[in-house]
Amino acid sequence: MGLTFAATLTERGFDVSFELAPGETLAVLGPNGAGKSTLLTLLAGLLAPTSGRAALDGSVLFDVGPGRRVLTEPRQRGVALLAQEALLFPHLTALENVAFGPRSRGEHRAAARARALQWLDRVGAGDLARRRPAELSGGQAQRVAIARALAADPALLLLDEPLAALDVAVAPAVRTLLRDVLAGRSAVIVTHDPLDAFLLADRVLILDGGRIVESGATAEVLTRPVTAFGARLAGLNLVLGRASSTGFTADNGLDVPSADPLPTDRRLALIVRPGSVTVSRDPAAPPGTVRIGAEVDDVEHRGDLVRVHVAGLAADVPPADVVALGITPGLRLFVGFRHEDASIYPL
Incomplete structure (x- = not known):
């Protein structure tokens, strides 16, 4: 029972x-x-x-x-x-x-x-x-x-x-x-x-x-996950948004194309691993990727990597890249990922 x-x-x-x-x-x-x-x-x-x-x-x-x-x-x-x-x-x-x-x-x-x-x-x-x-x-x-x-x-x-x-x-x-x-x-x-x-x-x-x-x-x-806490537990980035004419539009302004139709009657979640998120000073997104620019919110050391927080996304970056790009809180930076590295699902 x-x-x-x-x-x-x-x-x-x-x-x-x-x-x-x-x-x-x-x-x-x-x-x-x-x-x-x-x-x-x-x-x-x-x-x-x-x-x-x-x-x-x-x-x-x-x-x-x-x-x-x-x-x-x-x-x-x-x-x-x-x-x-x-x-x-x-x-x-x-x-x-x-x-x-x-x-x-x-x-x-x-x-x-x-x-x-x-x-x-x-x-x-x-x-x-x-x-x-x-x-x-x-x-x-x-x-x-x-x-x-x-x-x-x-x-x-x-x-x-x-x-x-x-x-x-x-x-x-x-x-x-x-x-x-x-x-x-x-x-x-x-x-x-x-x-x-x-x-x-x-x-x-x-x-x-x-x-x-x-x-x-x-x-x-x-x-x-469907909550920020659940995403943190799972070690994932979670971005909420809705379906758009081309795919997924996040609340932070990020647009991600989707080959599959997405439901328009409910909120959607996008997840991507911090290790799959890249950082750059260049706003141009290479083919097959998306990028969004914002000021760096926080920088934290995590073992042999540095976690950079930008626009609601966390990116795990080698220390050498942090030094080369001069990454500090407040710096305007562009973060992004390949389309295939993200998963989108309805809440």
Whole structure:
């Protein structure tokens, strides 16, 4: 039956509804203050909604409205929350931490410890069973925390930025582990990293201002974004506009020919990768390309490239070209791309 969720929280301007199929992983993304943490705390039972109803596999998590107020206690929801920090009990060993969930449900101590050891082995932490949290590295502690969450056999696993507190050298291994243990398991993962969404999630939901602004299959949302935030996550330029007699006319004045007919009854989006955008002092566009001129808004270093922002487009440029062209904020510059490097689709 999966998860059905609909809730409002008036004081936070939160109003979100969605469904999650059994065994499906949903990635929730959005800027700070978008409502991601509110969503998780409502599901976990740490916060009560102003109104709404949520049910997990047919069991009501909450049902609040005129004349009714059902709030199932957190420990009775079948929901486990994995936070950014491992939050292990400092006085218990890794084995005892993982066995805590089964024991709290009334499982016999020996059976709970056996289950805990199975999960520690599953997450590659079986040799850490006798260690206390103070003796674990960050990556080891997070592995134990994952085992603890799953040993409770939750119907729904909630993950709140589970890799954010990990060293960049450790995060890829833990991400691979999560990919394995989440397979076929119902989960909601809040993240700022689009890589988490690509590798872990079946679907993506993007929040902004307490509302859903984009949702759908992961590949669809992160390759055909419809909002500026979604485009930034996907590493793409997004320009909005409408169909014209020759193709696509963007809000910034850019005209892009299209061999295919475009719908005239709705807004259109054009996406192009920053690496495909060129910069020049010359306004003339070579055959098969388009260009638009404007003052440089910003220049930012990004590793071995420099990202130049002009007319709502970002271009990744080698540092030598930045020096040769004398690119600084305020300089008038022309940016463009080849027709075939852009994709246009209706919103």
